[in-house]
Amino acid sequence: MKTELALTNINSAQALIAIQQQGTALKNNVIIYQAACKAAIGLLVLIALSQPTFAGKADDTLNVAFTNEIETLDYYMATSREALSVGRILYDGLVSKDFKTGKFVPELAESYKFTSDTLVDFKIRGGVKFHNGDALTADDVVFTLNLVSRPDFGARYAIAVNWIDRAERLDGDTVRLTMKTPYPLALEMLAGNVPIYSKTYYEKVSATGMAVKPIGTGPYKLVEVTPGVSVKLERFADYYKGGQKENPQIGKINFRVLPERNTQYAELLNGNIDWIWRVPKDDIVRLASRPGVQVESSPIMRFDHIGMNPRVPNSPLADVRVRKAINYAINRKEIRDAFKGESSPIINSFCNPIQFGCETNVVTYEYSPKKAKELLKEAGFEKGLNLSMIISAEAAGLAEAVKANLASVGINLTLNKLQYAAAIEQWRSNKQDMTYGDWGSYGVGDAALSVGNYFGGGGDDVVSDPEIVNPIIEASKIMEMDRRKALYSKALKLIADRAYRVPLWVWSMNTAMSKELELHINPDEFIPFYGAKWK
Structure with missing residues (x-):
């Protein structure tokens, strides 16, 4: 039974051979055999005709291909890992998680302190700007937390915010968050799942505007969006110092929606795409053999x-x-x-x-x-x-x-x-x-x-x-x-x-990318594009 987004399990003839060894029942699975062979033949043709050039590094543009559509840029209304991963470089939250240490580190909050089992105080970092130049204030934090935790707001992942009772400003740069009951996952949810919006901008454009022309405090800002086709971002020159996303290395990131997997392979091998993910096991082996391509498999x-x-x-x-x-x-x-x-x-x-x-x-x-x-x-x-x-x-x-x-x-x-x-x-x-x-x-x-x-x-x-x-x-x-x-x-x-x-x-x-690129996926199934860099 599926409860979240899933990946493709079989796509090639090589996988079928292994399946056939499992027993008589699998040998008769003609449908899987035909689909697998078709995918494998298609990939072999693409590999035979393709020559790697990889132009992304030359113009400092990371070109990414997704199978699924980036349905919205309003983080709280998004559901796909693709849209949420893009959102995590458009926006910032109060804290983030360092997966190397398992610890929570400051982001928009310069520091935080639990004053009881249901109260946590955040000192908001100074000098942070939204992409339109407005300064981040404690009022933006209070507004966002109180807005998205309302039952009638309709956050797609209610679990991320439904534990919040209220937020209030204690002084110029301190926000107190009150939980409904002691909630041990508070920092887990705040780390990436609860980005802070601009009060002034949201009240002006509402959720509709945030879906197609958002502003955040993240390391990249929106340049252009073509619904169902592409999203183009560029590095935010006024991004603040501090936090894990500091000093992103790549100037521009272009996200393209390419539903057909063989099209992604062809674009990768021709150098028009620098990074793809969710590559089936057998295809990743073939891609690894191509000049200029590297593959990675991360639990x-x-x-x-x-x-x-x-x-x-x-x-x-x-x-x-x-x-x-x-x-x-x-x-x-x-x-x-x-x-x-x-x-x-x-x-x-x-x-x-x-x-x-x-x-x-x-x-x-x-x-x-x-x-x-x-x-x-x-x-x-x-x-x-x-x-x-x-x-x-x-x-x-x-x-x-x-x-x-x-x-x-x-x-x-x-x-x-x-x-x-x-x-x-x-x-x-x-x-x-x-x-x-x-x-x-x-x-x-x-x-x-x-x-x-x-x-x-x-x-x-x-x-x-x-x-x-x-x-x-x-x-x-x-x-x-x-x-x-x-x-x-x-x-x-x-x-x-x-x-x-x-x-x-x-x-x-499984990910496949240009050998000129360094980009590693996190265990939470999100891609830290802010950490991408050219070799």
Whole structure:
């Protein structure tokens, strides 16, 4: 079941060969074979005809290609990683996160201090200008925080702001933020997710103006936008000193929307594009062999998992032995190697290891069809059983591999390909036994947004195990980090012991770029374009 943006899983004939080795079920997947071969042939033709020239460095312009449209430049109305990544260099927030250290560092706030579990004071940095020349003031900060946290404002990612009660100006350069309740993810949300708008400019142009002609305080300012086609930015000469985005190296950045992947490859190889992302595993290997091209694979926050619902009426999954058998029956390494590659680390706990509170010292289930069959026999299913699983179109190949693994131990799995709305309804109303999905935690490096989302008693928690729910809820309400870590550890150990999920692997983001460029993606699945530079 898909809950956030997903990437393509298969695009080439080479991936098909690996799939065919998984079992008879995959060998018959003619549709995947035809699509894969077509993509591979198209890429080979492009590679044969292309010669790299890479002109971006010559005119100090970073040319980027996106598959998805940059739907709006109003950060609070955007949903795609592409639009949000562009927004993060147009705008600044009060703080940002240093992924090398895991610490939060000042941005528009020169400093901050928690004065209680619900109060935090920010000293606003002086000398900061908006792109139109207006000076940033504490009033802009107060206006933005009070505006975007209103329920009727309609922020697309309400989770980023719905914990804010109010903001007020204490003196000339100090803003006090009051939380509705103690919220341990306050800084996580403020770091990149809550940019500050100009009060004067927003009141003049409203959300409509911000969507197409925004101003911010970020290291780049808008030059031109052609809806659905391109966005052009240039370095902001009056950008302030301090913070992680200080002193951007590249003068101009042009973002182009190129929906066809082969077109992106051709433009990259011809030197018209300097950087692309979300490149399928097999295509990245081919691109790496071309002169002037370099590739990179970086683990990100998103991970794959299989959910099991023990509350489906008369479901065999109510028996923990069946759930454990499923864990033992899935050859995660072989499937991972075929579809994702070795750059995607296998996980054993229901969280991303880089998230705060992700306990990795849990019960693990190595691949063992023998143990799976023994457990099924012990549970009374020696002759086999039938289960259903929700999948998305993008995960069809992976799901077929899982199905083949389960069939080998006597579990007949019916795959139900559903759209998001239908999948949610079926899952939450206990009509499906299993679901295959991925989860990116909104790019937030805290277990509250992984284990907390699926086992904290909310809508996606079909298990509702009180011994798991209670520590997660407690962890969501306290600010003491050591105590929070211990509570998540307890919950994650129980989830593994009771085999409620099959954790699979962390995603890696594949990028291809000019060898003249240095640009690395962050684990939160955002691209720090402000850090790009020519070699």
